[in-house]
Amino acid sequence: MARHFTFVAALWAVFPPIGYVLVLNFTPFPVAAAKEAKAIDGAFTLLTLLSVPVFAFVCAVLAYSLVRWHLKGDPDSDGPALRGHKPPIVTWFTVTSAPTIAVIIHPGITGLREVRAHDNMPVDLLVQVEGRRFFWNVIYPEQGVKSRKELVLPIGVVTRFEVTAYDVLHSFWIPAFRIKVDAVPGMYTAIVATPDEFGTFAQDPNFRLQCAELCGAGHATMRLPVRVVSQEEFDTWIAEQSPAKLTR
Ligand SMILES: [Cu+2]
Incomplete structure (x- = not known):
């Protein structure tokens, strides 16, 4: 032995x-x-x-x-049991x-x-996220802005995402942030992220909000470009958006 x-x-x-x-x-x-x-x-x-x-x-x-x-050929018996x-x-x-x-x-x-340090604490920015087959709506309730084209986030800002779905299960996932949370019809889930590097989907496809729960034929294309910008650029982008009627 x-x-x-x-x-x-x-x-x-x-x-x-x-x-x-x-x-x-x-x-x-x-x-x-x-x-x-x-x-x-x-x-x-x-x-x-x-x-x-x-x-x-x-x-x-x-x-x-x-x-x-x-061993060549078939063994003639099992080995001894370990007891x-x-x-x-x-x-x-x-x-x-x-x-x-x-x-x-x-x-x-x-x-x-x-x-999950910020789970029960106030955050700097709130973004509501709605998953639908097969796109994402992002809503900035405090700024009165809604977007279906991209998710823009200011760098260094603690951001809470409140996530829901309107039809079937989806999953909110941003690969560059490593955060993921289920998007469930009829309920709100939340996750916090603090972006600390600039980036765009065009430069790096990991800057995207991707559905990570098989939800139908368009699942793979259910993604939204993510852009991390300076606070000034974020304020400018917000000012450029037309005010949205917020339903939630
Ligand atoms: Cu999906």
């Missing part, structure tokens, strides 16, 4: 460096253009880094087993449970608290 573990441990020592080189050099994330996006990307990065040694261990056991217990509280089982359970509980606390609970 000890000999098998030595071989597996030797293989295990080889794989994680390869994994870390891949993880640290190939970042999968698009632009993170909101404060909340950084917290979410940080959580993803931490979980990926933690999963490298676990995945490497599984690969090492698999690779060693394939070579060591390779009881043998040290390898207890060790495996302890070693894998500890980091699982740790990540539930951080970045799980702590990160959620950070992302």
